[in-house]
Amino acid sequence: MSKFWSAVVGGLTPYVPGEQPKISNLIKLNTNENPFPPSPKVLAAIQAELGDDAARLRLYPDPNADLLKAAVAKRHGVTAQHVFIGNGSDEVLAHVFMALLKHEAPILFPDITYSFYPVYCGLYGIDYRTVPLADDFSINPDDFHGQPEKSAKNEIGGIIFPNPNAPTGRLLALDAIEQILKANPDVVVVVDEAYVDFGGETAITLVDRYDNLLVIHTLSKSRSLAGLRVGFAVGHPALIEALERVKNSFNSYPLDRLAIVGAVAAMEDEVYFEQCCRAVIATRDTLTADLRSLGFEVLPSAANFIFARHPQRDAAELAKALRDKSIIVRHFKLPRIDQFLRITVGTDTECQALTQTLQGILA
Template sequence: MSRFWSPVVHGLTPYVPGEQPKLANLVKLNTNENPYPPSPRVLDAIRTELGNDADRLKLYPDPTGTQLKAAVARHFDVAPEWVFVGNSSDEVLAHTFQALLKHDAPLLFPDITYSFYPVYCGLYGIDFEALPLDEQFAIRVDDYLSRGADKVGGVIFPNPNAPTGRLLALDEIARLAEGLPDSPIVIDEAYVDFGGLDAIPTAVALVKRHPNVLVTQTLSKSRSLAGLRVGFAIGQPALIEALTRVKDSFNSYPLDRLALVGASAALDDEAYFEQTRRQVIASRETLSNDLAGLGFEVLPSAANFVFARHPAHDAAALAAALRERSIIVRHFKAARIDQFLRITLGTDAQCALLVQALKDILA
């Protein structure tokens, strides 16, 4: 502490990101990164951007991200005016909290969810209520609707939820948007691309029918670009204008030149995207079955991770034992989930090493 700190800083409880350990022969399954490299087109685009004229780096990038907005718009079949881009979905969410979610009535989100949400509320002075998930760790839409339309300042949740991995059906999201027409409904879709083989359960279609729905996504997970820090939001123009007004009052140039061209290239390579996301989904099914065979309870996951607990073994002890074998998973100490491990989907070889290590530990 310091006497120079503002009252805001004194009251903050910052978000704790996943560990980035420096261990030899590390099997890193703790931060939901994609185990596969990004599309080769990403590096080609970055090399081209640098190779054409290195002097470009002395100039500011496009403050509006026109090229990237166009790529997002093509992918989702919306107008570019319906797209907002930012430096990671965390920054997009931060602007969303300030632009759309600070009202007299409290913001609502699940009690078990992305732990950055209460941090943003503390930073921006937003009143909130955390509504409990049910016994199967699912969101109950009726709990939100029962508050009354005039007593909800907004709703936000990840879909699939984090860290549980559970997916809320689109008809339930539509029911929420219809039942709270005067409240912004923000769907944080960081993991949605892993939600289904034949159809990705994104809520972007609902954006076209509901002016209060905003969808946010990231290129960190399914596009393997966690290192570039690129995120975006899709909503009707009035919502996008609110985010832009906040962005331009904070940082007019949130995305650098390399991020803009690399992210655009990744979005345009549909074949590579489809190949890698299907590989992750297949690995998820295999790992879920393997863990169940070892006696774990595994929640149904629509993400690039699984959430599992063993009825006879303490989760913290299991995480520590795995760490001794240079395998890192995520353990949360929060109430209701302190006996669960969140395990990122690695390559099949990495998942096999995890399963073998767990067999040895449990034995």
């Protein structure tokens, strides 16, 4: 605390990112990074952009990232006017909270969800209400229905949730998302699809029918580009215009030249993308079966991670025991989930090492 801090800063509880430890021979299964490298075409595109002397780096990048907007639009069957580009999906989300989630009424999101949502609410002074997940940690769309009686007491400022949810990994079907959209036509519904490529169906297919839907994606997970920081949103052009207005009041050049061309190459290499997603899903299924054979309860996952607990062993103690063996997983000290571990799907070798180590710990 400093006398120079603003009142806003003094009242913030910042987001805590996944640990990036510097441990030799580490098996890192705590931040949901893709175990595979990016498409080889990404490196080729970056090298081509640099040229022989990197002289292009003296020039500003395209503030609109038009090449990337076109690639995203082509991939998802929309127009470039339906696409917004940002510096990772977290920046996209930040602009969404400022531009589209109304500040005069509380917004809704699940009680167990991406922990950046309440952080943004604190940053922008937005009130919120959490909606409890069901006992099986699924989202019940009926709980997000708008109130039929209009009053200051029951109005909401918007709805946001990840699909698949994080950190549970559970998937909400498209018809359930559509149910939420129909019940809340006067506010924006934001579907955060960071992990949807690992077993879900994107809600982007609903954008042309619902002008209150915004879908957010990242290239950090399924495209293996966490190090480039690229995210995007797809929605009605009026929603995109609001995001552009905030972006251009904050940072007109959110993506550098190398990130733009690398992201375009990643979006265009559909064969490599599908191959990597299938491999992650196969390893996830094997890891789930192996952990269940050790007595773990594992929630159904459509993400590149699993959420698991052991009925006889404390999750914090298991996480520490794994860390002592140079295996890092994520443990959340939060109500309802403090006995769960979130485990990133790594390579087959890494996941085998995890299960073998757990077998020894449990023994």
